Amino acid sequence: MIRFDHVSFTYPDATRPTLFDLDFEIPEGELCLVIGSTGTGKSTLLRAINGLVPRFSGGLLTGRVTVDGRSTESVPPRELADVVGFVGQDPAAGFITDMVEDELAHVMENLGVAPDVMRRRVEDVLDLLGLHELRNRPLATLSGGQQQRVAIGAVLTAGPRILVLDEPTSALDPAAAEEVLAALTRLVHDLGITVVVAEHRLERVVQYADRVVIVPGAGERVIVGLPAEVLADSPVAPPVVELGRLAGWSPLPLSVRDARRSAPMLRERLAPLAPHVSDQLVRSSSTEPIARTTDLHAGYGPVTALRGIDMAVHAGEVVAIMGRNGAGKSTLLAHLVGLREPLRGEVLVQGRQPHRLSARDVVRSTGLVPQDSGVLLYHDTVAAECAAADRDADLAPGATQTVLDRLVPGIDQRAHPRDLSEGQRLSLALAIVLGAEPPLVLLDEPTRGLDYAAKQRLIAILRDLAAAGHAVVLATHDVEVVAAVADRAIVLADGEVVADGPARNVVVHSPVFAPQVAKVLAPEPWLTVAEVSRALDLLAGSGASA
Amino acid sequence: MTGTSVRPRRLLHPGAWWIWSIALAAAALRTTNPLLLGLVVVVTAFVVASRRSDAPWARSFASFLRLGVIVIAIRLVFQILFGNRIPGHTLFTIPELTLPDWAAGVSIGGPVTAEAIVGAIYQGLRLAVVLACFGAAASLCSPYRLLRALPSALYEAGVAVTVALTFAPQAVIAARQVRDARRLRGRSERGVRAWAGSAMPVLEGALDRAVALAASMDSRGYGRHGDSPISLRRAGSVLTLFGIACIAVGCYGILDPGAPAILRLPALGLGAVALVAALLLGGRSHHRSRYRPDPWASAEWIVALSGVAAFVGMVIAGRNGSGLDPSVYPLEIPPLPAAALIGILFAALPAWAAPIPPSFASVAVPTGLEVAA
Known part of the structure; x- marks a missing residue:
C-alpha cells in the first residue's frame, strides 16, 4: 500500500539527513505505529507519505515514495486526497469551515462526489466516530477529543484507503484518548483502512499495533518489525513492556490484559514489600504553605472555569493536577502566576496576591512553563535567550546558562530556539524560569511531545527541585509521570476539586488515572517499574543473605 | 421571538442576508440625513437582535458598531484640523498654520464652526451606518456559509479570502500569548519596546498557523483540477x-x-x-459538488426584497427632491422624506419573516483558557 524505496530526506540548511535510506513497505489493512525519540523525524516520515514533505517543507528528498501505485514525486498532495487522509498534530489548526457537518463534507466537495453519496457518507462517518450529536455544532465549541474525532472524520469521508495521524492523542486526557483510539481500531478492523500513527505515549497505542517502525534518527536506519519483537530491545518502551522485561515474561506483554495473565507469581513475591497507602500526607505541619487559594472562582464571560478551589502548596512537595481537557487546570496555574485576576476568592503566593505584583516581582516568587514552551522564547540564539533571562531577572551574567547546562549539557549555543528538539526547548524554557530561583515552579503539560528518556530526565529535575525546597505544581494528563514524580495529586472536574491527597492514594484505584503498573499489579498499590525493580533487588539481596 | 412559531427552525440562505444588507448599505450611501441613517441602524440592530443565532460569530455586531463610532470620531478630528472652513457660528478657534504658496487650498487650524462639525458628523455617520449593515450580515450568517453559496468557479478565490480573514483573529490570539509570555519572563508589558519585541513572535505564530492550514487544505483536495x-x-x-x-x-x-x-x-x-x-x-x-445547498424559499425572497425596498424608497425620495442631504449652511432641522422612511421600515420585515435559526446548544469551551497558561 505504502512503499518507501531508498528514501532519504534532508531539510534545507541541515547538515545531516533527517530520514536516511528508508526502504520498507506498509501492507494494506495494517495499523502501523511509528515511534522514536523526540526530533528524530517521525512527523517528517508521516508527511512524506502524501507528499507534504518536501512540497510544504522544502528540502531534498531522494528515492521514491509510492502510495497505492502513485508516486508522490509526480502527484501533489491534493490529488492524493482520495487515497491518503492526513491529520496533523493540532486538529484545530487544520479546520477550514466552521460547522462540524460542513467540515466533514468539505473534502468530498473538493473531490466532486455526487450529492446523494455525500449525504450517505457523512451519515456513515457521523455514526462510525460517534459524532452524530455534534453535527450542528460550531467547531470552536468542541472539546479536544471531539475536535480530534472531527478532524479524523473530515478526512475519512473522502473514503481514503490510508489514514495518517501525527500524535493523535498527545493533547488528550486519558478518557478522550481512549475514545479516539477506539475509533481508529474500528476503522482498521471493520473497514480495512491502513492506519499509520506516530505516538510518544506507547502505553496508549502499542497494544493495537500490527507493525512498529522505529525511527532512531541521527542518520541511522529505521527498524521495522512486529511489536513484541521490536520492543524487546527498543530504547523506548511503555511501562508494561518494561515490567515484562524485568520479570522476564515471554512472550513480552503489550497490554495490561496480557500482563495480568503473567502477573500472579510476581504479585505474590512482591506482596510482603507492598508500599503503604495512607490518607495522610507526610509533612512537617508547622510550615506555612508557599501558595494558597481560598474559595477561588474564575471564568470568562458566562463560563465559570473554577468554582471554589481551596488548596495549599508547601515547600518541597510535587503536586500533580489532573482532570479532563477543560477541567480548569491551566486556568488554575494562570491564577497562581497572576496572569488572570480571580472573579472571587483569593490567591496568595508567599502572602502576596500575584496579579497585583509587577512582572519583575512575580518571576522571583513564581515561574510558569506554559503548555507550548516555545512562546517563552523569542531571541534568535540560545545564548541570547539566556543572557536576556539574566537581564530580565537581574541575575549575575551566566546564571541561566549554568542552570541550562545542568538540565541538558551540550546544547549548541548558536542554535535558534525553534530548531531545538521539543525536549531541548522545554529544558531551555525551564532554565529561563528556574534562573530566578522562584520558590514556586509551575509546569503546564510538561511531557507533551517528550519521549521516555526525556521524561526520565524531567522527572529527575523535578525531584531535585523539590529536594532543594521548591514547591512544584504540574498540570498533566500523563499518569505515568504523575506516578513517578508526584507526592500529591489533585483531581479537578468542572472547576471543582474532587480529590486531593497522596498521589498513590488518588491514582491507584482510579480506572482512568491509574498507571499501567498499578493496573497490572492491582490490588497491590505499586505505581512504577522503578519501585518494583527496587523491591525485587531487595528480595534478591535478602534471599542471598539468608 | 417566543419560539411559538410552528415554522421549522433553519438558517436563512446567506445570499438573502447579504442582498438585504448590501441594499440597506447602498440606501445609506445615498443620504446624509441623520434621521434616516439613525433609522437604518435601529432597523439593522432590531433584525440582528431578533434573528441571530447563538454561534460564536453572531456576537460581532457590537464590534462593528464600535468601529462605526471610531470612524465618526476620526472624521471629526480631521474636520477640526484640516477641514475646509464652512462659515457660520464659530464654536472655538485653534491656531492656524500659515502654509507656503504652493500649498494654497490646504488649511490647517482656524475657526471651527457648528456647521462644519454637524457636516462632519453627518458624513461620518453615513460611513458608520454602512459598517453596521455589513456587521449585521456578518453576525446573521457566518462568512463561510456565504462562501458555500458561491458558484464553484469562484469558490477557491473565496476560500483564500476567508483564510486571509482568519489571520486577524489569530494574530490577536498570538498577541495575547506573547503578552502573557512576556509577563512570565518578568518583563514589563508597556512601552514601544515591548511592542517591538513582541511583533516578531506574533507574526511568526500567525504565519505558522497559516502554513499549517494551507497544508491541511492541500491534503484535503483543495485546488484539485x-x-x-x-x-x-x-x-x-x-x-x-x-x-x-x-x-x-x-x-x-x-x-x-x-x-x-x-x-x-x-x-x-x-x-x-x-x-x-x-x-x-x-x-x-x-469537478466540485455541493453538500446540502441552502434552499431559496419564500422567506429568502421576502428578506432580499425588503432590503431592496429600502434602496428603492431612497431612490424615489431622491427623485422627489430634497430631504436626503439636509443643508448644514444654514443649519436646518433634517426633514423626514416619506418614501425613504417607508422603504427603511420595510427592511425591518426580516425580524418576523425570516425563520428562527436553530440553536447550536453550544456549551462554550473557552478557547482562551489554553492560551499560554
Missing part, C-alpha cells in the same frame, strides 16, 4: 477578472450620482455577461 485542460482554466480566470472589474466600475457609477451614464448600466451589464461566461467555463473545468 483533476484532468481539465489548462487553457480552459486560464480563459476562465481572465474572464472572471474582467467581469469583476466591470461590475466594480458599474457599482461606482450607480452609487455616485455625478458619474457619466456609460459607467452605470452598460458597465454593469458587460461585467455580468463576462462573469456568466466565466462561470459557465469554470463549471466545465471544476
Whole structure:
C-alpha cells in the first residue's frame, strides 16, 4: 500500500539527513505505529507519505515514495486526497469551515462526489466516530477529543484507503484518548483502512499495533518489525513492556490484559514489600504553605472555569493536577502566576496576591512553563535567550546558562530556539524560569511531545527541585509521570476539586488515572517499574543473605 | 421571538442576508440625513437582535458598531484640523498654520464652526451606518456559509479570502500569548519596546498557523483540477477578472450620482455577461459538488426584497427632491422624506419573516483558557 524505496530526506540548511535510506513497505489493512525519540523525524516520515514533505517543507528528498501505485514525486498532495487522509498534530489548526457537518463534507466537495453519496457518507462517518450529536455544532465549541474525532472524520469521508495521524492523542486526557483510539481500531478492523500513527505515549497505542517502525534518527536506519519483537530491545518502551522485561515474561506483554495473565507469581513475591497507602500526607505541619487559594472562582464571560478551589502548596512537595481537557487546570496555574485576576476568592503566593505584583516581582516568587514552551522564547540564539533571562531577572551574567547546562549539557549555543528538539526547548524554557530561583515552579503539560528518556530526565529535575525546597505544581494528563514524580495529586472536574491527597492514594484505584503498573499489579498499590525493580533487588539481596 | 412559531427552525440562505444588507448599505450611501441613517441602524440592530443565532460569530455586531463610532470620531478630528472652513457660528478657534504658496487650498487650524462639525458628523455617520449593515450580515450568517453559496468557479478565490480573514483573529490570539509570555519572563508589558519585541513572535505564530492550514487544505483536495485542460482554466480566470472589474466600475457609477451614464448600466451589464461566461467555463473545468445547498424559499425572497425596498424608497425620495442631504449652511432641522422612511421600515420585515435559526446548544469551551497558561 505504502512503499518507501531508498528514501532519504534532508531539510534545507541541515547538515545531516533527517530520514536516511528508508526502504520498507506498509501492507494494506495494517495499523502501523511509528515511534522514536523526540526530533528524530517521525512527523517528517508521516508527511512524506502524501507528499507534504518536501512540497510544504522544502528540502531534498531522494528515492521514491509510492502510495497505492502513485508516486508522490509526480502527484501533489491534493490529488492524493482520495487515497491518503492526513491529520496533523493540532486538529484545530487544520479546520477550514466552521460547522462540524460542513467540515466533514468539505473534502468530498473538493473531490466532486455526487450529492446523494455525500449525504450517505457523512451519515456513515457521523455514526462510525460517534459524532452524530455534534453535527450542528460550531467547531470552536468542541472539546479536544471531539475536535480530534472531527478532524479524523473530515478526512475519512473522502473514503481514503490510508489514514495518517501525527500524535493523535498527545493533547488528550486519558478518557478522550481512549475514545479516539477506539475509533481508529474500528476503522482498521471493520473497514480495512491502513492506519499509520506516530505516538510518544506507547502505553496508549502499542497494544493495537500490527507493525512498529522505529525511527532512531541521527542518520541511522529505521527498524521495522512486529511489536513484541521490536520492543524487546527498543530504547523506548511503555511501562508494561518494561515490567515484562524485568520479570522476564515471554512472550513480552503489550497490554495490561496480557500482563495480568503473567502477573500472579510476581504479585505474590512482591506482596510482603507492598508500599503503604495512607490518607495522610507526610509533612512537617508547622510550615506555612508557599501558595494558597481560598474559595477561588474564575471564568470568562458566562463560563465559570473554577468554582471554589481551596488548596495549599508547601515547600518541597510535587503536586500533580489532573482532570479532563477543560477541567480548569491551566486556568488554575494562570491564577497562581497572576496572569488572570480571580472573579472571587483569593490567591496568595508567599502572602502576596500575584496579579497585583509587577512582572519583575512575580518571576522571583513564581515561574510558569506554559503548555507550548516555545512562546517563552523569542531571541534568535540560545545564548541570547539566556543572557536576556539574566537581564530580565537581574541575575549575575551566566546564571541561566549554568542552570541550562545542568538540565541538558551540550546544547549548541548558536542554535535558534525553534530548531531545538521539543525536549531541548522545554529544558531551555525551564532554565529561563528556574534562573530566578522562584520558590514556586509551575509546569503546564510538561511531557507533551517528550519521549521516555526525556521524561526520565524531567522527572529527575523535578525531584531535585523539590529536594532543594521548591514547591512544584504540574498540570498533566500523563499518569505515568504523575506516578513517578508526584507526592500529591489533585483531581479537578468542572472547576471543582474532587480529590486531593497522596498521589498513590488518588491514582491507584482510579480506572482512568491509574498507571499501567498499578493496573497490572492491582490490588497491590505499586505505581512504577522503578519501585518494583527496587523491591525485587531487595528480595534478591535478602534471599542471598539468608 | 417566543419560539411559538410552528415554522421549522433553519438558517436563512446567506445570499438573502447579504442582498438585504448590501441594499440597506447602498440606501445609506445615498443620504446624509441623520434621521434616516439613525433609522437604518435601529432597523439593522432590531433584525440582528431578533434573528441571530447563538454561534460564536453572531456576537460581532457590537464590534462593528464600535468601529462605526471610531470612524465618526476620526472624521471629526480631521474636520477640526484640516477641514475646509464652512462659515457660520464659530464654536472655538485653534491656531492656524500659515502654509507656503504652493500649498494654497490646504488649511490647517482656524475657526471651527457648528456647521462644519454637524457636516462632519453627518458624513461620518453615513460611513458608520454602512459598517453596521455589513456587521449585521456578518453576525446573521457566518462568512463561510456565504462562501458555500458561491458558484464553484469562484469558490477557491473565496476560500483564500476567508483564510486571509482568519489571520486577524489569530494574530490577536498570538498577541495575547506573547503578552502573557512576556509577563512570565518578568518583563514589563508597556512601552514601544515591548511592542517591538513582541511583533516578531506574533507574526511568526500567525504565519505558522497559516502554513499549517494551507497544508491541511492541500491534503484535503483543495485546488484539485483533476484532468481539465489548462487553457480552459486560464480563459476562465481572465474572464472572471474582467467581469469583476466591470461590475466594480458599474457599482461606482450607480452609487455616485455625478458619474457619466456609460459607467452605470452598460458597465454593469458587460461585467455580468463576462462573469456568466466565466462561470459557465469554470463549471466545465471544476469537478466540485455541493453538500446540502441552502434552499431559496419564500422567506429568502421576502428578506432580499425588503432590503431592496429600502434602496428603492431612497431612490424615489431622491427623485422627489430634497430631504436626503439636509443643508448644514444654514443649519436646518433634517426633514423626514416619506418614501425613504417607508422603504427603511420595510427592511425591518426580516425580524418576523425570516425563520428562527436553530440553536447550536453550544456549551462554550473557552478557547482562551489554553492560551499560554
